[in-house]
Amino acid sequence: MSNVEIKICGITSEEAIIAASKYQCCKYLGFVTYNKSKRHLTIGQAERLTKLVPKHIKRVSVLVGMPTKDFIDKTKKMYEYFQIYDASPSQIQQLKLISGKKVIVAIKAKDQKAVDLHKQYIGVADSFLFDGSSSYGTSASFNWDYLKTVKSSFFLAGGIGVENISDALTISPQIDSNSKLEETEGKKSVKKIKEFLLKVKEINEQN
DSSP states (O other): OTTOEEEEOOOOOHHHHHHHHTSTTEEEEEEEEOTTSTTOOOHHHHHHHHTTSOTTSEEEEEEESOOOHHHHHHHTTTOSEEEEESOOHHHHHHHHHHHOOEEEEEEEOSSHHHHHGGGGGTTTOSEEEEEOSSSTTOSOOOOGGGGGGOOSOEEEOSSOOTTTHHHHTTTOSEEEEOGGGEEETTEEOHHHHHHHHHHHHHHHHHO
């Protein structure tokens, strides 16, 4: 299971970056720009934090809805990926054209019909992320059986932590964890990050 790739989303502190970067399985860190989220960062805050990320970890800008051209121009040097909810295929194409970056299309997997919508992004999205159907970045899980029809590579998100990472890795080698690694909403726990990534490391070594 050497192809396991972990993405920790909702990063808001230097301590979280340091904790996550000590483990090779952590390949991505996500920084949220969405003012309804307690993990929201201004451009200035995100710029300061993204500069601290080691080169072996990809930086991901997490957005809801198509950003403005001004935002893209100001942030595209800070990130390797944009992850976006609630954008059309044509908007994704526009984002890629303007930014020159790869795009992860995030979908709320509330039912099979919602999951199947990913098909219209095939050939446009560089990857997919399937999340729980409640508010963005919460601990809501969903019925993973919905993903059996998905042929593209994808990140599995939504309520993934130490207690269910073993099962999650049977669905996808790409995992996104957020709220399960927090002390309080918006504040990552260094202890929980270490425990989670150590568990992933153990699973990797057993396979």
